[in-house]
Amino acid sequence: MHPLIRSFGFLFSPMLLALLSGAMAVSAPPSCEQWGVFEVELEGPATGNPFLGVELSATFSHDDQSITAAGFYDGDGVYRVRFSPPSQGKWKYRSASNAVELDGKSGEFEATAPGAGNHGPVEVAHEFHFAYADGSPYKPIGTTCYAWTSQPESLQRQTLKTLSESPFNKLRMCVFPKRYTWNQNDPSLYAFEGTPPNQWDFSRYNPKFFQHLEKQIVELAKQGVQADLILLHPYDDGRWGFDRMSDDADDRYLRYVVSRLAAYRNVWWSLANEWDFMKHKQESDWDRMIQVVSDADPYRRLTSIHNGYILYNHNNPLLTHASIQNGSAAEEAGRAVLYRDAYRKPIVLDEVKYEGDIPLRWGNLSAEEMVHRFWEGTVAGCYVTHGECYLSDDDVLWWAKGGVLKGESPARIAFLRDVLLGSPASGLNPIDKWQAPNICGKPAEYYLVYFGTSQPKTWEFSLPRHELEDGMTFKAEVLDTWNMTTTPVDGEFHAKSHSQYEFKDAEGRSIDLPGKPYIALRITRADHE
Amino acid sequence: MHPLIRSFGFLFSPMLLALLSGAMAVSAPPSCEQWGVFEVELEGPATGNPFLGVELSATFSHDDQSITAAGFYDGDGVYRVRFSPPSQGKWKYRSASNAVELDGKSGEFEATAPGAGNHGPVEVAHEFHFAYADGSPYKPIGTTCYAWTSQPESLQRQTLKTLSESPFNKLRMCVFPKRYTWNQNDPSLYAFEGTPPNQWDFSRYNPKFFQHLEKQIVELAKQGVQADLILLHPYDDGRWGFDRMSDDADDRYLRYVVSRLAAYRNVWWSLANEWDFMKHKQESDWDRMIQVVSDADPYRRLTSIHNGYILYNHNNPLLTHASIQNGSAAEEAGRAVLYRDAYRKPIVLDEVKYEGDIPLRWGNLSAEEMVHRFWEGTVAGCYVTHGECYLSDDDVLWWAKGGVLKGESPARIAFLRDVLLGSPASGLNPIDKWQAPNICGKPAEYYLVYFGTSQPKTWEFSLPRHELEDGMTFKAEVLDTWNMTTTPVDGEFHAKSHSQYEFKDAEGRSIDLPGKPYIALRITRADHE
Incomplete structure (x- = not known):
C-alpha cells in the first residue's frame, strides 16, 4: 500500500511499508495541512469481530502538545487512526493496540500552513459567538436536511449544488435514515451489518456507510459548510431500531463515529434531535452519552443536544452551545435573549419552525415570517437556523431530503448574512438587554x-x-x-x-x-x- | 432555669436541670408541635470565643428518622440547639460537643399535631409549584421590604400591621442593613460584635441582633408570611463591610445563621440579592456558599440566589427554585415561560420592577403595569413578587423600609390571590406553552x-x-x-x-x-x- 492523499488536502494517509514494520525509514516525511486530516493506515486482524476485540489508538506529539486519538476498523483488515493537527510543525506519532500487528507503529509528518479556505474548526468565541480556530469570525447561517445522505446519489449531488448556491454555512443532518411523513424511502446503505429493515448486528459497523458519510462531510467542508451531525434521533419508530439500541450499543456506536469523524474540522456533534421524543431513553442516558462523546473526542468539537418539548440542561459544561427548538423564542427578540441569560453560551435556535406549506404548524411559516425570525434572533444576540417544507409530489422536502430550495427566504437570509459579515467580529449582543430588545450591536x-x-x-x-x-x-x-x-x-x-x-x-x-x-x-x- | 414556651407554640425549650445533669428524669415529657421549634438549652463555656471554639450539635431520632442539627452560642454562657420535628410522635435527642458540659445531654419530647395555621414548611411541589408540608397548596404572593428589620421598632410594628392587612404571603428581607438611596439610616443592632460603622469582629456574633431577627420571623410566621431571607447583599458599599467579608467569615456567618434559623418553618434562604453586583466575590464563592448553607441545613429549606444583571445557574441542584430579577420577563407570558423550560423548577420573578414614582426605571411602574405583570407571570406558570417605591419626605419607601403601602396594586393582587386560591392545587401551567402563551391552567x-x-x-x-x-x-x-x-x-x-x-x-x-x-x-x- 502507498500513501494516500485525498482531495483538497483534507485527508492524508502515510501507509508505508516502513511504517508497518515499525521502523521510521521515511526520508522526506509526509505532510498535512494544519487542521487537515492526517491518517495512519495499518493492517491488522481481520478475523473474529475486529470492531469489538481490537483496541487501537495513536498518540501524536509536537513540542509540548500530545494528543491521543482512537483508531477504528475500516473493514478488510484495514485499521485507521485519524488526526487533525491543531498546530503547524513536525508531529510524531506512535500507535498502541492490544493487537501486536497494530502496536508501537510510529512515524512523523509535517503539519503545514492551512490552504485557502481552511480556517480550522469552529469554536466558541466571545461567550455567545463563534470563530474559526484561525481567529476569523464564523456566523452560523444554518439550514436543515435531516436525511439527505440517505437519499439517492443524484439527489445528494443536487443538494450539494443547491447548498453551494445558498447562503447557508451549517447543515443539520442525521447519521441515521429517517422514517416520518414524507420520508418513507429506505436508504441504500446502513450503519450496521445486517439485513433491513431491522435485523442488525449492532457490534459490527458497515464501513461503506461511513465512508460515504465521510465523503459527504468532506464535500460540505469544501463548500465551507459545517456538518451539524445528529447522532441519534427518534424518527425511526422501530422500523430499523436505531432509536432503541442498548446502552452498550449506543456507547460503542458513538465511540466509533467519533473515532472516524472527529478529525474532520467541520464536524459538530448534535447528540440528538428531539432527545425527549426518544422514549426508550432516560435523561440520564443523555448525560452518559454526552460524556462518552466528550471523552472520545480529543478536539472537543462543538457539542449540543436538541430538544423536542423539554429542553436539556444546556448548562452542562460539556455542551458548547445551546441548540434549541422553540419557534416562539424567535417571534420577538425579548424572548430569545432570556436563553443567553440562562445558559451564557452561544444560542443557536436550530428550529424556529420552517418556511413551507405543510398542514403541521411547525412547517408552514411564510417566507416573510422565516426571515423575520432570523432578524429577531439576530438582534437578540442569537443565531437562527432555516428549514423548508413545501409539499411536493415527489415527497422531496428540503427539510428532510434536500434537493432544491423553493422558498423566498434564502435570498433574504443571504442579505442578512452579508450584514453579519460586515458586523463586528466579536459578535452582536443586546446593548440594554431587558429594556431595548430590538437593538443589538457593539x-x-x-x-x-x-x-x-x-x-x-x-x-x-x-x-x-x-x-x-x-x-x-x-x-x-x-x-x-x-x-x-x-x-x-x-x-x-x-x-x-x-x-x-x-x-x-x-x-x-x-x-x-x-x-x-x-x-x-x-x-x-x-x-x- | 425552666422550660420556656414562646408564643404560638412556635418555640419550646426544655431547659431542665435533670437534662443538664445528663439524666432523663422527665416523667411527663415536654411537647412541641410538628413543624414547630423544639429548643434544647444548655449551659456551657462562656470564656474565650465560644462562637469559634465550641462545637455543638444534637441528633434527634424518631422511629427510623434521625436528624442532626447544629447548635449555636447565644451569649451569657447559654447554648441552644433548635429542631423542627418533621413528624409526630416521640423524639429522642442526644447532644455532641467538644465541650464536656455540652456533650452527651439527652432527652425526649412529644411532637404533637400541628395547631391551627401550622401547615409546615413550604416545599416544591408538582415541579413548578409549591405546597406546604401538610399537602395544602401554597401560592407565593410576595412583596419586598429589604431592610425592614433594621428600622425603628415603631416602623417595624407598622410594617407587620400593613402586611397583616395585605395579600402578601412572602417577604423578601435582608439579614443585614441596607445603604442605598433612600436608605441612609444606621440600624440600632448589628449582627457582629464591634463598633459601627465598620469595626467588627466577624468571629463574634451579637445574640441580641439575631434574637430580634428571630422574633420578627416568628411574627411573620404568625401571619402566614414566608421570610425569604437574603443572607448577603451588595447595598453596603463598604460602610459596614458586610459585603466584603473573607471566605471564612462568610461561611461561618452562614452556618451561624442557619443554626439559629433553619428550624423556623417559614424561613427560605436567598443567598444574595443581586449576587453579581457584589464585586468582592467570584461566582465560585457563590457555588461554595450555596453548598455551605445546604450542608448546614438539615431540612433543606427552600434555597435560591437572586441576580442583578447576570443570572446564576439555577440548574444547580441545591437551588430549589429560580429567584429571578428581570422586568421584561413579566411583560408578556411568552417570555417567562422560557425560564420554566430552562430550569424545570418553580420560577419566582422576584423583581419585575416596582410600582412607584422614583426616577429610576426599575421603580416607577404604574399600578396597572404592576398588576399586569403579576397576571402575565401567572399565565406563564410562574410567580411574581411585588415591590413599591413611592417617593416620600420621610424616605420610608416600602421596598426598603416597610411602613404603609400607598399603591393601588395590592388590592388587585389580592383579587389575583383569590383567583389562585380557587385554582387547582397542583398549580397553573401553560397548556400549549410555545403556541398560546396567554392560556394557562390544568x-x-x-x-x-x-x-x-x-x-x-x-x-x-x-x-x-x-x-x-x-x-x-x-x-x-x-x-x-x-x-x-x-x-x-x-x-x-x-x-x-x-x-x-x-x-x-x-x-x-x-x-x-x-x-x-x-x-x-x-x-x-x-x-x-
Whole structure:
C-alpha cells in the first residue's frame, strides 16, 4: 500500500511499508495541512469481530502538545487512526493496540500552513459567538436536511449544488435514515451489518456507510459548510431500531463515529434531535452519552443536544452551545435573549419552525415570517437556523431530503448574512438587554435596530448609554430586510447624553423610515476607523 | 432555669436541670408541635470565643428518622440547639460537643399535631409549584421590604400591621442593613460584635441582633408570611463591610445563621440579592456558599440566589427554585415561560420592577403595569413578587423600609390571590406553552385566558387540545383584573374537536368581552366535580 492523499488536502494517509514494520525509514516525511486530516493506515486482524476485540489508538506529539486519538476498523483488515493537527510543525506519532500487528507503529509528518479556505474548526468565541480556530469570525447561517445522505446519489449531488448556491454555512443532518411523513424511502446503505429493515448486528459497523458519510462531510467542508451531525434521533419508530439500541450499543456506536469523524474540522456533534421524543431513553442516558462523546473526542468539537418539548440542561459544561427548538423564542427578540441569560453560551435556535406549506404548524411559516425570525434572533444576540417544507409530489422536502430550495427566504437570509459579515467580529449582543430588545450591536461602534412587524415612519435617534460619550459621531443606513435594499441616511448623528439611560442626537434628529414592516437600521461609528 | 414556651407554640425549650445533669428524669415529657421549634438549652463555656471554639450539635431520632442539627452560642454562657420535628410522635435527642458540659445531654419530647395555621414548611411541589408540608397548596404572593428589620421598632410594628392587612404571603428581607438611596439610616443592632460603622469582629456574633431577627420571623410566621431571607447583599458599599467579608467569615456567618434559623418553618434562604453586583466575590464563592448553607441545613429549606444583571445557574441542584430579577420577563407570558423550560423548577420573578414614582426605571411602574405583570407571570406558570417605591419626605419607601403601602396594586393582587386560591392545587401551567402563551391552567379542568393590554370585544371559545374530549362541558367567567369583578357568562360550552391543535365550542359560540384592557377569562369544567 502507498500513501494516500485525498482531495483538497483534507485527508492524508502515510501507509508505508516502513511504517508497518515499525521502523521510521521515511526520508522526506509526509505532510498535512494544519487542521487537515492526517491518517495512519495499518493492517491488522481481520478475523473474529475486529470492531469489538481490537483496541487501537495513536498518540501524536509536537513540542509540548500530545494528543491521543482512537483508531477504528475500516473493514478488510484495514485499521485507521485519524488526526487533525491543531498546530503547524513536525508531529510524531506512535500507535498502541492490544493487537501486536497494530502496536508501537510510529512515524512523523509535517503539519503545514492551512490552504485557502481552511480556517480550522469552529469554536466558541466571545461567550455567545463563534470563530474559526484561525481567529476569523464564523456566523452560523444554518439550514436543515435531516436525511439527505440517505437519499439517492443524484439527489445528494443536487443538494450539494443547491447548498453551494445558498447562503447557508451549517447543515443539520442525521447519521441515521429517517422514517416520518414524507420520508418513507429506505436508504441504500446502513450503519450496521445486517439485513433491513431491522435485523442488525449492532457490534459490527458497515464501513461503506461511513465512508460515504465521510465523503459527504468532506464535500460540505469544501463548500465551507459545517456538518451539524445528529447522532441519534427518534424518527425511526422501530422500523430499523436505531432509536432503541442498548446502552452498550449506543456507547460503542458513538465511540466509533467519533473515532472516524472527529478529525474532520467541520464536524459538530448534535447528540440528538428531539432527545425527549426518544422514549426508550432516560435523561440520564443523555448525560452518559454526552460524556462518552466528550471523552472520545480529543478536539472537543462543538457539542449540543436538541430538544423536542423539554429542553436539556444546556448548562452542562460539556455542551458548547445551546441548540434549541422553540419557534416562539424567535417571534420577538425579548424572548430569545432570556436563553443567553440562562445558559451564557452561544444560542443557536436550530428550529424556529420552517418556511413551507405543510398542514403541521411547525412547517408552514411564510417566507416573510422565516426571515423575520432570523432578524429577531439576530438582534437578540442569537443565531437562527432555516428549514423548508413545501409539499411536493415527489415527497422531496428540503427539510428532510434536500434537493432544491423553493422558498423566498434564502435570498433574504443571504442579505442578512452579508450584514453579519460586515458586523463586528466579536459578535452582536443586546446593548440594554431587558429594556431595548430590538437593538443589538457593539456599544459605541455598531448597532442594528430592527422594527419587525411594526412599520414606523420615523425613528428618533436614541441609543442605550453604554460606552457612549458626548460628541461621538454616527452614520445610519436603512435596511429593508425583505426587499434587500440598503439606503444611506443623509448626514451624521452626534451623540449627546439625554438621560441616565440613553443618548440622543445633539440636534434631536430623527430618521425617516419607509413605513413598511421588516425594516432595520444600521448605525455605525463615523469618527474613527 | 425552666422550660420556656414562646408564643404560638412556635418555640419550646426544655431547659431542665435533670437534662443538664445528663439524666432523663422527665416523667411527663415536654411537647412541641410538628413543624414547630423544639429548643434544647444548655449551659456551657462562656470564656474565650465560644462562637469559634465550641462545637455543638444534637441528633434527634424518631422511629427510623434521625436528624442532626447544629447548635449555636447565644451569649451569657447559654447554648441552644433548635429542631423542627418533621413528624409526630416521640423524639429522642442526644447532644455532641467538644465541650464536656455540652456533650452527651439527652432527652425526649412529644411532637404533637400541628395547631391551627401550622401547615409546615413550604416545599416544591408538582415541579413548578409549591405546597406546604401538610399537602395544602401554597401560592407565593410576595412583596419586598429589604431592610425592614433594621428600622425603628415603631416602623417595624407598622410594617407587620400593613402586611397583616395585605395579600402578601412572602417577604423578601435582608439579614443585614441596607445603604442605598433612600436608605441612609444606621440600624440600632448589628449582627457582629464591634463598633459601627465598620469595626467588627466577624468571629463574634451579637445574640441580641439575631434574637430580634428571630422574633420578627416568628411574627411573620404568625401571619402566614414566608421570610425569604437574603443572607448577603451588595447595598453596603463598604460602610459596614458586610459585603466584603473573607471566605471564612462568610461561611461561618452562614452556618451561624442557619443554626439559629433553619428550624423556623417559614424561613427560605436567598443567598444574595443581586449576587453579581457584589464585586468582592467570584461566582465560585457563590457555588461554595450555596453548598455551605445546604450542608448546614438539615431540612433543606427552600434555597435560591437572586441576580442583578447576570443570572446564576439555577440548574444547580441545591437551588430549589429560580429567584429571578428581570422586568421584561413579566411583560408578556411568552417570555417567562422560557425560564420554566430552562430550569424545570418553580420560577419566582422576584423583581419585575416596582410600582412607584422614583426616577429610576426599575421603580416607577404604574399600578396597572404592576398588576399586569403579576397576571402575565401567572399565565406563564410562574410567580411574581411585588415591590413599591413611592417617593416620600420621610424616605420610608416600602421596598426598603416597610411602613404603609400607598399603591393601588395590592388590592388587585389580592383579587389575583383569590383567583389562585380557587385554582387547582397542583398549580397553573401553560397548556400549549410555545403556541398560546396567554392560556394557562390544568387541561380539561381549569383555564385562565388573559388578554393583557389588548382589549377584544369578543373571544371565540377555543382551547388547546390537550386532554380534551368531545362533549366536555365548561362554564366561563369574565374577570376584570383591574376593577376586580367576576361576571359569569350565560350558558355552557361544549368542547368539540376543531383541528389537530384545538377544540372549539360545538355550536361555535364566542364570549362577549368588555373591550377594555386587563381582562381575563376563567373557564372551568362543568360536567364533573
